[in-house]
Amino acid sequence: MxxxxxxxxxxxxxxAVVEDGSRIxxxxxxxxxxxHHPYGGVVPELASxxxxxxxxxxxxxxxxxxxxxxxxxxxxxxxxxxxxVGALLVGFNFAKAFAYARAIPWTxxxxxxxxxxxxxxxxxxxxxxxxxxxxxxxxxxxxxxKNHCEMTRLGETLDDAAGEAFDKVAKMLGLGYxxxxxxxxxxERGRPGKIQFPRAYMDKAAFAxxxxxxxxxxxxxxxxxxxxxxxxxxxxxxxxxxxxxEVLVYKLMRAAEKTGxxxxxxxxxxxxxxxxxxxxxxxxxxxxxxxxxxSIDLCGDNAAxxxxxxxxxxxxxxKSPEDLSADVYSRAARG
Amino acid sequence: MTTQSIRIHTASSxxxxxxxxxxxxxxxxxxxxxxxxxxxCGKTVFVQGLARGLAVPDRYAxxxxxxxxxxxxxxxxxxxxxxxxxxxxxxxxxxxxxxxLAAGRGVIVIxxxxxxxxxxxxxxxxxxxxxxxxxxxxxxxFFYRRPSGNLIRDLKNxxxxxxx
Numbered sequence: 001m002x003x004x005x006x007x008x009x010x011x012x013x014x015x016a017v018v019e020d021g022s023r024i025x026x027x028x029x030x031x032x033x034x035x036h037h038p039y040g041g042v043v044p045e046l047a048s049x050x051x052x053x054x055x056x057x058x059x060x061x062x063x064x065x066x067x068x069x070x071x072x073x074x075x076x077x078x079x080x081x082x083x084x085v086g087a088l089l090v091g092f093n094f095a096k097a098f099a100y101a102r103a104i105p106w107t108x109x110x111x112x113x114x115x116x117x118x119x120x121x122x123x124x125x126x127x128x129x130x131x132x133x134x135x136x137x138x139x140x141x142x143x144x145x146k147n148h149c150e151m152t153r154l155g156e157t158l159d160d161a162a163g164e165a166f167d168k169v170a171k172m173l174g175l176g177y178x179x180x181x182x183x184x185x186x187x188e189r190g191r192p193g194k195i196q197f198p199r200a201y202m203d204k205a206a207f208a209x210x211x212x213x214x215x216x217x218x219x220x221x222x223x224x225x226x227x228x229x230x231x232x233x234x235x236x237x238x239x240x241x242x243x244x245x246e247v248l249v250y251k252l253m254r255a256a257e258k259t260g261x262x263x264x265x266x267x268x269x270x271x272x273x274x275x276x277x278x279x280x281x282x283x284x285x286x287x288x289x290x291x292x293x294x295s296i297d298l299c300g301d302n303a304a305x306x307x308x309x310x311x312x313x314x315x316x317x318x319k320s321p322e323d324l325s326a327d328v329y330s331r332a333a334r335g
Numbered sequence: 336m337t338t339q340s341i342r343i344h345t346a347s348s349x350x351x352x353x354x355x356x357x358x359x360x361x362x363x364x365x366x367x368x369x370x371x372x373x374x375x376c377g378k379t380v381f382v383q384g385l386a387r388g389l390a391v392p393d394r395y396a397x398x399x400x401x402x403x404x405x406x407x408x409x410x411x412x413x414x415x416x417x418x419x420x421x422x423x424x425x426x427x428x429x430x431x432x433x434x435x436l437a438a439g440r441g442v443i444v445i446x447x448x449x450x451x452x453x454x455x456x457x458x459x460x461x462x463x464x465x466x467x468x469x470x471x472x473x474x475x476x477f478f479y480r481r482p483s484g485n486l487i488r489d490l491k492n493x494x495x496x497x498x499x
Binding site for chain 1: 348373375379380383392394395396398399401402403404405406407408430431432435466469
């Protein structure tokens with residue numbers, strides 16, 4: 001079954017063709033189209049409603065790369081939420097129209113659950129159930145995945161996402177924005193613990209996160225050390241990164257323990273952070289668990305994950321295919 | 336009316352959240368509120384309180400909209416939490432759908448409001464936040480339209496306030 005996946009929840013316009021939920025035939029993200037597509041035009045970094053200008057070109061490119069025609073698609077899957085409503089509507093309505101015109105099934109996919117699914121494109125995949133940590137610029141949450149159609153969110157951030165904290169701390173330190181990667185590079189040269197920032201474990205038995213206090217602690221340190229904070233930047237970066245990673249690792253390990261999962265997954269844009277991967281791999285090994293991470297190109301927002309999870313929702317889900325009155329959502333509520 | 340302003344000092348993030356809740360409870364009709372202040376000064380904490388005051392259900396975590404740009408919540412009035420931190424120009428405001436929001440469909444709170452171009456800088460209420468210590472904050476509220484009920488009196492009675 002070949003599925004066309006579409007993702008427009010935030011900045012990226014993305015389309016992909018995936019076969020049977022596991023084989024990626026093509027995966028296109030808008031920024032690549034700007035370079036390769038002769039009439040795609042320049043797709044700005046902050047796409048939002050610019051998705052309208054990009055979507056047709058992106059879908060065409062995904063089909064072309066897969067070597068397939070529109071009439072060879074068996075179904076369509078599009079991101080339904082959470083995200084920016086104006087942006088979501090572009091991809092969601094495109095998917096509806098595409099499916100309606102060709103009389104093929106379609107489904108809406110939760111953006112966060114699709115990230116969780118992104119570990120299923122590797123050669124080695126986790127066994128069900130597994131516990132997963134999603135960390136990105138916009139989200140930080142922990143899931144218990146019973147099967148692809150039944151994921152329970154155990155907890156989420158109550159304020160800032162971890163990736164956002166990285167970017168904002170980079171900005172405070174004068175390293176530009178977004179500068180999360182710069183923080184990670186500088187942290188290699190610094191010593192964690194030389195300066196001390198708080199670890200926000202919240203309730204140690206539960207799975208909520210909070211990174212806004214840490215961000216504020218860094219800002220206060222800068223304000224109160226105007227003379228010498230510049231020379232301490234690598235140490236600030238190292239301690240900040242350690243404070244984020246320790247909590248993330250602790251909560252995922254705790255989730256695996258509580259749910260009795262032997263396999264764990266790390267997904268989302270921040271899953272590309274080398275230190276986080278290392279620390280999590282170490283903790284997993286010590287606990288006798290196996291860690292799964294997607295390839296780097298599947299860490300960020302993409303449409304392959306949407307098509308991949310969409311396949312399972314259409315095959316096994318109870319609520320698909322959906323009718324045309326279905327709508328997008330900005331925020332997902334708990335429970 | 337002439338613009339009224341009031342200064343409020345909070346001593347903890349819990350108190351900042353309570354301040355937000357009191358402001359949220361006083362909102363009886365669609366309104367736009369601008370927020371300004373440095374990274375980590377407590378804008379999101381204030382908005383979390385405000386959302387509860389608007390009866391946004393607890394099962395929604397009110398989180399930073401920096402990446403998502405506009406977070407929408409159901410409440411007594413529809414609630415739109417906007418963050419302009421990543422916005423670099425007026426055309427991007429149109430792209431994210433700001434003109435739709437300006438139609439007065441609910442309560443709109445805009446973080447980094449100073450990034451709006453002057454012709455769009457029109458609020459019913461604005462607050463600037465200063466970090467005065469590790470946990471202490473000073474809010475300066477400006478009311479461009481008379482708030483409903485007795486919000487100003489309630490703020491004076493329940494918080495460490497000085498009128499200007």
